[in-house]
Amino acid sequence: MLEELRSAVWVQRLFQKYLNVAFIESYNLLINNNRQIGNRFWINTPLGELKVGAAADVVLIDYDPPTTMDESNFAGHLIFGLAESTVDTTIANGKIVMKSKELLGLDSERIMAHSREVANKLWNRF
Numbered sequence: 058m059l060e061e062l063r064s065a066v067w068v069q070r071l072f073q074k075y076l077n078v079a080f081i082e083s084y085n086l087l088i089n090n091n092r093q094i095g096n097r098f099w100i101n102t103p104l105g106e107l108k109v110g111a112a113a114d115v116v117l118i119d120y121d122p123p124t125t126m127d128e129s130n131f132a133g134h135l136i137f138g139l140a141e142s143t144v145d146t147t148i149a150n151g152k153i154v155m156k157s158k159e160l161l162g163l164d165s166e167r168i169m170a171h172s173r174e175v176a177n178k179l180w181n182r183f
Contacts, residue, residue, distance in 0.1 A: 062087050063136050084132045117146040119158075 062083050069079030092105030103111040120142040126134045147155040154161055 113151040115148040116144050119143045119145045
């Protein structure tokens with residue numbers, strides 16, 4: 058999703074022919090609007106906050122910022138730095154589904170082998 062957000066920033070800048078547009082608007086789309094839209098569809102499961110009864114989806118990202126990161130520049134790091142970083146741990150609905158870059162409860166090797174098989178069949182159809 059962050060790649061799309063970064064693309065949205067650049068598309069708007071090119072379209073407007075002005076390099077100072079779209080950053081905060083795009084950031085708000087990700088941080089505020091996505092949560093609000095999601096809450097319209099999942100009324101019984103609050104999104105965008107960590108509390109009992111909420112969806113509790115969290116990702117821990119392996120990110121070593123090249124510059125100091127604080128509240129004044131977090132949006133820039135989120136859009137332009139974190140988007141290129143590796144996800145280390147994923148918690149979905151309060152359950153750890155990936156830890157230390159390993160998917161839990163899935164046979165990754167079997168899934169990758171099947172994916173290659175299906176991809177080869179698809180390419181052979183062309």
